Amino acid sequence: MxxxxxxxxxxxxxxxxxxxxxxxxxxxxxxxxxxxxxxxxxxxxxxxxxxxxxxxxxxxxxxxxxxxxxxxxxxxxxxxxxxxxxxxxxxxxxxxxxxxxxxxxxxxxxxxxxxxxxxxxxxxxxxxxxxxxxxxxxxxxxxxxxxxxxxxxxxxxxxxxxxxxxxxxxxxxxxxxxxxxxxxLHPLRPEPFLDGTLDHCLRQRILPMGWSPLAGGRLMTGHGEAEGRTREVLHGLGHKYGVAPETIVYAWLLRHPSRILPVLGTNQPERIASAARALSLSLDTQDWFAVWRAATGTEVP
Amino acid sequence: MxxxxxxxxxxxxxxxxxxxxxxxxxxxxxxxxxxxxxxxxxxxxxxxxxxxxxxxxxxxxxxxxxxxxxxxxxxxxxxxxxxxxxxxxxxxxxxxxxxxxxxxxxxxxxxxxxxxxxxxxxxxxxxxxxxxxxxxxxxxxxxxxxxxxxxxxxxxxxxxxxxxxxxxxxxxxxxxxxxxxxxxLHPLRPEPFLDGTLDHCLRQRILPMGWSPLAGGRLMTGHGEAEGRTREVLHGLGHKYGVAPETIVYAWLLRHPSRILPVLGTNQPERIASAARALSLSLDTQDWFAVWRAATGTEVP
Amino acid sequence: MxxxxxxxxxxxxxxxxxxxxxxxxxxxxxxxxxxxxxxxxxxxxxxxxxxxxxxxxxxxxxxxxxxxxxxxxxxxxxxxxxxxxxxxxxxxxxxxxxxxxxxxxxxxxxxxxxxxxxxxxxxxxxxxxxxxxxxxxxxxxxxxxxxxxxxxxxxxxxxxxxxxxxxxxxxxxxxxxxxxxxxxLHPLRPEPFLDGTLDHCLRQRILPMGWSPLAGGRLMTGHGEAEGRTREVLHGLGHKYGVAPETIVYAWLLRHPSRILPVLGTNQPERIASAARALSLSLDTQDWFAVWRAATGTEVP
The missing domain is CATH 3.20.20.100 (NADP-dependent oxidoreductase domain)
Incomplete structure (x- = not known):
């Protein structure tokens, strides 16, 4: 693609x-x-x-x-x-x-x-x-x-x-x-989604690149409350869509209208494949917000 | 009007x-x-x-x-x-x-x-x-x-x-x-007056609508310090101008150069009338800043 | 000039x-x-x-x-x-x-x-x-x-x-x-260098004027940690360039690409001269960042 x-x-x-x-x-x-x-x-x-x-x-x-x-x-x-x-x-x-x-x-x-x-x-x-x-x-x-x-x-x-x-x-x-x-850009960093950074890309008609899509690994292995809550949701959605939890994260980023280009950092070919699976997965809107709520700790206003 | x-x-x-x-x-x-x-x-x-x-x-x-x-x-x-x-x-x-x-x-x-x-x-x-x-x-x-x-x-x-x-x-x-x-938009929320929200409306030549002009009732009945200080000033100005304190709040909003359109939420016809009285009241500049100072807790820089 | x-x-x-x-x-x-x-x-x-x-x-x-x-x-x-x-x-x-x-x-x-x-x-x-x-x-x-x-x-x-x-x-x-x-504008106030204030001047092709270039004297005599750290660096650079520490501050401001116009507030003619000496001093890039790091307390990201 x-x-x-x-x-x-x-x-x-x-x-x-x-x-x-x-x-x-x-x-x-x-x-x-x-x-x-x-x-x-x-x-x-x-x-x-x-x-x-x-x-x-x-x-x-x-x-x-x-x-x-x-x-x-x-x-x-x-x-x-x-x-x-x-x-x-x-x-x-x-x-x-x-x-x-x-x-x-x-x-x-x-x-x-x-x-x-x-x-x-x-x-x-x-x-x-x-x-x-x-x-x-x-x-x-x-x-x-x-x-x-x-x-x-x-x-x-x-x-x-x-x-x-x-x-x-x-x-x-x-x-x-x-x-x-x-x-x-990742679910544990909601600021660019709200503070004008991605709005600016959309306005300029340019695609943002997103570094650290898995929050440098924190999303998968971090011990904080937000990490725990988000991981639980990612696992549930992985089960629902039949993919790995990290595929859900990539799908979450790909679903954004600014058409984020996630930058993968893994050295393992099987995990590159896991990311690529997100390209053919369309996350439901409510599922997207479930990740958002888990990561931010509150429902939207 | x-x-x-x-x-x-x-x-x-x-x-x-x-x-x-x-x-x-x-x-x-x-x-x-x-x-x-x-x-x-x-x-x-x-x-x-x-x-x-x-x-x-x-x-x-x-x-x-x-x-x-x-x-x-x-x-x-x-x-x-x-x-x-x-x-x-x-x-x-x-x-x-x-x-x-x-x-x-x-x-x-x-x-x-x-x-x-x-x-x-x-x-x-x-x-x-x-x-x-x-x-x-x-x-x-x-x-x-x-x-x-x-x-x-x-x-x-x-x-x-x-x-x-x-x-x-x-x-x-x-x-x-x-x-x-x-x-x-109300005196207990000074941010939109300073953070570019109302400046943006002025620049676009559009009138902002202002919801919760009485801060959802907090201005009239809230127990916080800012509420207390602001209510005292509103009562004093109500006395000075011969109107209800809430009329002063609407007059304060109407006085702003962005020409705020306050959205009244009351079910009582007499309070609708009380708001409408503000349309014929022009608040003095220093009185406007007295409300601002009471609500923010400090004088302007 | x-x-x-x-x-x-x-x-x-x-x-x-x-x-x-x-x-x-x-x-x-x-x-x-x-x-x-x-x-x-x-x-x-x-x-x-x-x-x-x-x-x-x-x-x-x-x-x-x-x-x-x-x-x-x-x-x-x-x-x-x-x-x-x-x-x-x-x-x-x-x-x-x-x-x-x-x-x-x-x-x-x-x-x-x-x-x-x-x-x-x-x-x-x-x-x-x-x-x-x-x-x-x-x-x-x-x-x-x-x-x-x-x-x-x-x-x-x-x-x-x-x-x-x-x-x-x-x-x-x-x-x-x-x-x-x-x-x-001074080293103890890094916000305008980052929050868009100076970017806006550069974009408008206008020169900013900078008030309190010595932070109202705090840079030279303040007792805070940032003041102490910064003063130490200024003294070192004063020694290196053969000028007074305050001349380094003016040179630091003059080095910024927005072409800041510092506003001097002293009543002493010899200190006006000390500021003017900065006009013929070009601060090295790393020295500029040494002042920045001392003032902000961290290295750049």
Whole structure:
């Protein structure tokens, strides 16, 4: 199942595979293992892969790129999303003595060029500014992004974790439209459903990407009251629809009218399949609200 | 006193009579009693009546309609506002097992057609979406609303309890403008005066409707500190202007530049008259701020 | 260093001198002392002076005007900003029995005419509405402002302490653009950097003015944990860059891409010079975030 991310955006798959935990894979990170997961995704219609320069301590892009190099025809069957702008204090970046952001022209261009080398590709489908910075200079960032798009190194520009105000501000400086906002979206975080974040995406006719669809695992294993209540409902609905509880979570996200693109973080092919099952499941409206009530702890007003 | 609700909106009366407590009327709900209250409103220039499908356990519209049937000429002298979208768990709706919202095409059209039958009329002047839903599909709702307007069943579309972000999002899908936002407005709830809700109405050139102008009675009988402080000021101003304290509350709302349309909820004709007295009373600016200070507990910054 | 406040706004100096503490000057307020401070500013390229009708208990404008009268050629070398709308309870305004706001046509016009007399000038460069009022009638205020601009008494209109929603609402009624929003800006108040206030200025292409750049002295002498942490970093950076810690604060504000115009409040010429030194200092990005982290108490996400 393929969708347009934005009126002038790329075609992507409805589910996105995120590599941010690739280094934690108990079965390793050699090209064959990575290719196996990529192929498992492709077999399920998942063609869009979500990266960031910093994932895996600045290593994940490169591991993915090494796999792509072994199968050069693969690149054209995929869409690659990556991110830039977060400056970690990390051995790989000894010049960073404090965590900060950098959206200077020099850093943006250098970061994209490094990502291209890492990913063994000559273009990024969607480049995301990873987090809003209180020091983002929109004119300077826009000029660098314009150049990267003009050179074909970046096909589309998006943002991540931006408020609508930050989005609109940056958009007013960019010559091309912002094609997505990737935010944390799951039942235990109802705020974006109410505070204007998803309304803003709907108004802009762009599809939000949703990170941590299972709340980083909390939904399945967390010990809090909200986790417990929600899990109970998810189990009941899993039983009703004949699927795993986590499939219900993906179905819950997919049911939202903003057409959320959930980003899966698992390293287990069977759990990728479990997510993909949600694509053919249409959750009943009252069931949707049952998850909402369990997660928020109250019925709607 | 009549006003335009929006540049392309209906003419309405400055005060609106709300029927949501009609079933609690100690003197009953037979057509003669209802007609008596309608006539009391008309005599005071109040021609706009505020309904919802759910009021009185899905019964109020019907009781009002029964009264209209006894006097068929009355309809054209009134403006009828009604609402849809809240799905209560109630014996009258056994299919609802959890409180939720429904703005699907099927439900919107069915709900309006039921309201038309209940109210014994062939058009609704203003249909409001009763509450924002985290699951509202704006494209689907807009299509249903477009159809209802085209068929003449609904003359104007509005919303209730929407944030500016939710309003703007929906508006971007509708072919006709949203003509009002009905929100809870009274001195004990200063938020909408500061958080952009009323600024948004002013910017859109639409008049807000204000529900619970007396804070559901709390202003007159509540035991909290804010209630006590505010009541003391209202009594003092009532004495100064020679009116009842509740008349001061209506005058306070009417004084706001957004031209709030307060929705009265009383079943007692003498209290409708008490509200109407506010139409000829212009509250002094410092008196307005005295109510504000008492209600918020601090002077302005 | 001169900048345009807005595309259709006035040219102003990058640092603004604020007179609100003029009456506290231990060396007095006679015209010679005032002229001395004005000359100290001009020598440093500071040509813009920030007033308000209420400063010094409604006295500061007049003291400044008395100084201007002794040197009539001076006026054309300065830009004068003043404000209106706050109604204090003060012996000079016995009719005010409660602190409130007044943006009625009559008050706006009367307030500006009084400011012109006080300041011994026939025009205000920028008139600011001092605070948003829950009772501001934008149509009435806009009409009065239009008249004042047409008569040449006010050259540009701005606001102070407005939210973006309040700004946009008022702007939609004004025939001329709002050229600035003066808000409280310093490291101990990170909200405007995140909540859309500065994003809104960037989007409108207007420069924000920043009041209390040293947090009213708290940054230099406050006893809280955030103050202590921040002061330590400021001292370290002062040492690194060879300037006073307060120069680092001004450099921190000047480094922001919204091109904040800090409003200095000191009466000591040597501290005006200390601020002006920031104009030639470019703070390193990581140093900027070190101040941010100390002030907020956490690293960025």
């Amino acid at each position: 393929r969708v347009k991310m934005a009126p002038q955006g790329p075609e992507v798959s409805r589910l996105v595979y995120g590599v941010w935990r690739m280094q934690e894979d108990a079965q390793g990170t050699d090209p064959q293992r990575v290719l196996g997961k990529v192929q498992a995704c492709l077999d399920l219609g998942i063609t869009t892969f979500d990266h960031a320069d910093i994932y895996g301590g600045y290593r994940c892009e490169e591991l993915f790129g090494a796999a792509l190099r072994t199968n050069p025809g693969l690149r054209q069957r995929l869409e690659l999303v990556t991110k830039c702008g977060i400056m970690l204090t990390h051995p790989a970046r000894p010049q960073n003595w404090i965590k900060h952001y950098d959206y200077s022209r020099q850093h943006l261009i250098g970061s994209v060029e490094q990502s291209l080398r890492n990913l063994a590709t000559d273009y990024i489908d969607v480049l995301l500014l990873h987090r809003p910075s209180p020091l983002l200079d929109p004119a300077e960032a826009a000029e660098a992004l314009r150049l990267l798009v003009e050179q074909g190194k970046v096909r589309h520009v998006g943002v991540s974790n931006f408020t609508p105000a930050q989005f609109d501000m940056l958009a007013s400086y960019l010559p091309t439209p912002i094609v997505t906002n990737q935010v944390e | 009549r006003v335009k609700m929006a540049p392309q909106g209906p003419e309405v009366s400055r005060l609106v009579y709300g029927v949501w407590r009609m079933q609690e009327d100690a003197q009953g709900t037979d057509p003669q009693r209802v007609l008596g209250k309608v006539q009391a409103c008309l005599d005071l220039g109040i021609t706009t009546f505020d309904h919802a499908d759910i009021y009185g356990g899905y019964r109020c519209e019907e009781l009002f309609g029964a009264a209209l049937r006894t006097n068929p000429g009355l309809r054209q002298r009134l403006e009828l506002v009604t609402k849809c979208g809240i799905m209560l768990t109630h014996p009258a709706r056994p299919q609802n097992w959890i409180k939720h919202y429904d703005y699907s095409r099927q439900h919107l059209i069915g709900s309006v057609e039921q309201s038309l039958r209940n109210l014994a009329t062939d058009y609704i002047d203003v249909l409001l979406l009763h509450r924002p839903s985290p699951l509202l599909d704006p494209a689907e709702a807009a299509e249903a609303l477009r159809l209802l307007v085209e068929q003449g069943k609904v003359r104007h579309v509005g919303v209730s309890n929407f944030t500016p972000a939710q309003f703007d999002m929906l508006a971007s899908y509708l072919p006709t403008p949203i003509v009002t936002n009905q929100v809870e | 001169r900048v345009k406040m807005a595309p259709q706004g006035p040219e102003v100096s990058r640092l603004v001198y604020g007179v609100w503490r003029m009456q506290e000057d231990a060396q007095g307020t006679d015209p010679q002392r005032v002229l001395g401070k004005v000359q100290a500013c001009l020598d440093l390229g500071i040509t813009t002076f920030d007033h308000a009708d209420i400063y010094g208990g409604y006295r500061c404008e007049e003291l400044f005007g008395a100084a201007l009268r002794t040197n009539p050629g001076l006026r054309q070398r300065l830009e004068l900003v003043t404000k209106c709308g706050i109604m204090l309870t003060h012996p000079a305004r016995p009719q005010n029995w409660i602190k409130h706001y007044d943006y009625s046509r009559q008050h706006l016009i009367g307030s500006v005419e009084q400011s012109l007399r006080n300041l011994a000038t026939d025009y205000i460069d920028v008139l600011l509405l001092h605070r948003p009022s829950p009772l501001l009638d934008p149509a009435e205020a806009a009409e009065a402002l239009r008249l004042l601009v047409e008569q040449g008494k006010v050259r540009h209109v701005g606001v102070s302490n407005f939210t973006p929603a309040q700004f946009d609402m008022l702007a939609s009624y004004l025939p001329t653009p709002i050229v600035t929003n003066q808000v409280e």
